[in-house]
Amino acid sequence: MSGDRIDVLFTDGASFVAVEVKSTLSTDDDLQRGVYQCVKYRAVVAAQESPVSVAVRTMLLTERDLPDDLKTRARELGVLLKVHAINSPRSRSPSSV
Numbered sequence: 001m002s003g004d005r006i007d008v009l010f011t012d013g014a015s016f017v018a019v020e021v022k023s024t025l026s027t028d029d030d031l032q033r034g035v036y037q038c039v040k041y042r043a044v045v046a047a048q049e050s051p052v053s054v055a056v057r058t059m060l061l062t063e064r065d066l067p068d069d070l071k072t073r074a075r076e077l078g079v080l081l082k083v084h085a086i087n088s089p090r091s092r093s094p095s096s097v
Contacts, residue, residue: 006019006041007019007020007021009045016045016054016055016056017057018041018042018057019058019059019061020034020041020058020060021061021062022062024063024085026062026063026064031060031067034062035066035073035079038059038060039078039079041056041058042057057080058078058080059079059080060079060082061082061083061084062083063085063086063087064083065083066081
């Protein structure tokens with residue numbers, strides 16, 4: 001409905017957890033977008049379930065820590081943060097340095 005797609009959605013029918021996933025390739029700008037996507041997903045899931053009131057939590061799952069300012073903003077907005085590295089960090093070739 002909003003144009004974005006939730007990466008992962010967990011539900012037991014009465015509550016929901018929407019997860020936005022960002023990889024090791026994500027830039028700080030992409031991570032910031034992820035925080036706001038989580039806010040949007042929380043509102044969209046709640047609206048889709050209306051008039052039934054449901055609990056909706058959102059999580060940003062990343063492969064690296066967010067910068068401190070984004071961590072603070074995510075917490076202020078009620079977005080859970082989880083870091084779980086699967087891929088190795090991108091390496092820089094000598095020609096790109």
